[in-house]
Amino acid sequence: xxxxxxxxxxxxxxxxxxxxxxxxxxxxxxxxxxxxxxxxxxxxxxxxxxxxxxxxxxxxxxxxxxxxxxxxxxxxxxxxxxxxxxxxxxxxxxxxxxxxxxxxxxxxxxxxxxxxxxxxxxxxxxxxxxxxxxxxxxxxxxxxxxxxxxxxxxxxxxxxxxxxxxxxxxxxxxxxxxxxxxxxxxxxxxxxxxxxxxxxxxxxxxxxxxxxxxxxxxxxxxxxxxxxxxxxxxxxxxxxxxxxxxxxxxxxxxxxxxxxxxxxxxxxxxxxxxxxxxxxxxxxxxxxxxxxxxxxxxxxxxxxxxxxxxxxxxxxxxxxxxxxxxxxxxxxxxxxxxxxxxxxxxxxxxxxxxxxxxxxxxxxxxxxxxxxxxxxxxxxxxxxxxxxxxxxxxxxxxxxxxxxxxxxxxxxxxxxxxxxxxxxxxxxxxxxxxxxxxxxxxxxxxxxxxxxxxxxxxxxxxxxxxxxxxxxxxxxxxxxxxxxxxxxxxxxxxxxxxxxxxxxxxxxxxxxxxxxxxxxxxxxxxxxxxxxxxxxxxxxxxxx
Numbered sequence: 322x323x324x325x326x327x328x329x330x331x332x333x334x335x336x337x338x339x340x341x342x343x344x345x346x347x348x349x350x351x352x353x354x355x356x357x358x359x360x361x362x363x364x365x366x367x368x369x370x371x372x373x374x375x376x377x378x379x380x381x382x383x384x385x386x387x388x389x390x391x392x393x394x395x396x397x398x399x400x401x402x403x404x405x406x407x408x409x410x411x412x413x414x415x416x417x418x419x420x421x422x423x424x425x426x427x428x429x430x431x432x433x434x435x436x437x438x439x440x441x442x443x444x445x446x447x448x449x450x451x452x453x454x455x456x457x458x459x460x461x462x463x464x465x466x467x468x469x470x471x472x473x474x475x476x477x478x479x480x481x482x483x484x485x486x487x488x489x490x491x492x493x494x495x496x497x498x499x500x501x502x503x504x505x506x507x508x509x510x511x512x513x514x515x516x517x518x519x520x521x522x523x524x525x526x527x528x529x530x531x532x533x534x535x536x537x538x539x540x541x542x543x544x545x546x547x548x549x550x551x552x553x554x555x556x557x558x559x560x561x562x563x564x565x566x567x568x569x570x571x572x573x574x575x576x577x578x579x580x581x582x583x584x585x586x587x588x589x590x591x592x593x594x595x596x597x598x599x600x601x602x603x604x605x606x607x608x609x610x611x612x613x614x615x616x617x618x619x620x621x622x623x624x625x626x627x628x629x630x631x632x633x634x635x636x637x638x639x640x641x642x643x644x645x646x647x648x649x650x651x652x653x654x655x656x657x658x659x660x661x662x663x664x665x666x667x668x669x670x671x672x673x674x675x676x677x678x679x680x681x682x683x684x685x686x687x688x689x690x691x692x693x694x695x696x697x698x699x700x701x702x703x704x705x706x707x708x709x710x711x712x713x714x715x716x717x718x719x720x721x722x723x724x725x726x727x728x729x730x731x732x733x734x735x736x737x738x739x740x741x742x743x744x745x746x747x748x749x750x751x752x753x754x755x756x757x758x759x760x761x762x763x764x765x766x767x768x769x770x771x772x773x774x775x776x777x778x779x780x781x782x783x784x785x786x787x788x789x790x791x792x793x794x795x796x797x798x799x800x801x802x803x804x805x806x807x808x809x810x811x812x813x814x815x816x817x818x819x820x821x822x823x824x825x826x827x828x829x830x831x832x833x834x835x836x837x838x839x840x841x842x843x844x845x846x847x848x849x850x851x852x853x854x855x856x857x858x859x860x861x862x863x864x865x
Contacts, residue, residue, distance in 0.1 A: 475686025
């Protein structure tokens, strides 16, 4: 019989339903692959190369630690959107019992005019939504019924139903692209968050490197001021010797003493600047977490870049457009906006859904003689009713369901259309405006990148010219001081002039140290502007 194929068709639908249950998606995070750095303290000092400082920043910097959590948060949004297609399992068991009075014989009451009924129900349901828009429900119902109604042919009576229901959108919410729209947008937002993290890492690494070179400069500046103080103290001792020998007027010593006092002040201020620069670097590396490092002296062991770097503007801009995280973010935002436009356009359509269901039924129980209930006691004994053909145990219900002789199916269509449809129209209009904004943002990001690269190269070139000028100034200041000392030895110069030339040399040395550190920072700034700072420092960020 044709109907015998019904249970096999139902089993086929059930298998397809179960096979379409997709696996869960693993959460993605972004982290650095840096290794542990062991800080060696010797004579209350830690000598650190720049690479170690940057690795420590990746591991310990609190801004990076905070920023690293943002992609993880965005990853939860992806899981949230995918949860719309999670399988829902529902099971419900209930027991119902009733004993009530009846007022007429047609209600089926016994001689005492009461009815007793007891019913057990078990419902097991699987629900699943698919990205095509299909909504599927597989439901199994098992029921056991007992009563003292005399005309029941089965006491107790077992029944079961198994049904598969499907709802398939034909317009609104139809299609895999539409069904996965919000998942795609959440995934793009996750990628945007990862690029924001990369940008934050580069900004933080640049800041940490700036702290490193600032500390280098303050140390060099302190050395210059200490050397300047030593020159002034040497000159003061020479003045005292000459005064005692009567070769110099006592009044000359006041100028030297005043200059020594001023340079002592400069050294004190320079030492405070070194401590402040150390503290900035310690805070950036989160070294305050361990009290051992609170009072440790940090000494930069690397020297500033001493060779000229000549980047090509066109190549640098091209590299920046390929690697800058903010430019990648802008492009991803355009993709997300386009998906949202397509999705909201679909939501303007009327809802036309194809609905259908297919099921099978089974029945069993203990057969009862109902002749007495219908014919009375006398005739009932004479004309016995035939036994109920569905006599059996509760598991016989499922044999009947498997036969497929007793089934039901339904096929229909459902139409739903809001007449004004203002919500969908407004959301589509908003999505188109945001898509236009995303295109503008991309162009704006491109302009900012070009400007950043041009400015970074200009600063780099300027810093190198300042280094060249500062080198010449130091060399000339040294020669001028030597010449002035010779003039002073033969009485052709004053103490005031000599001290002034000493101060000029100290200032020139500090300016040179500052220019050298600024040049190293300018190189790092160019790498940041090009979006390759992390790779340029030999560091990598990878997903777990």
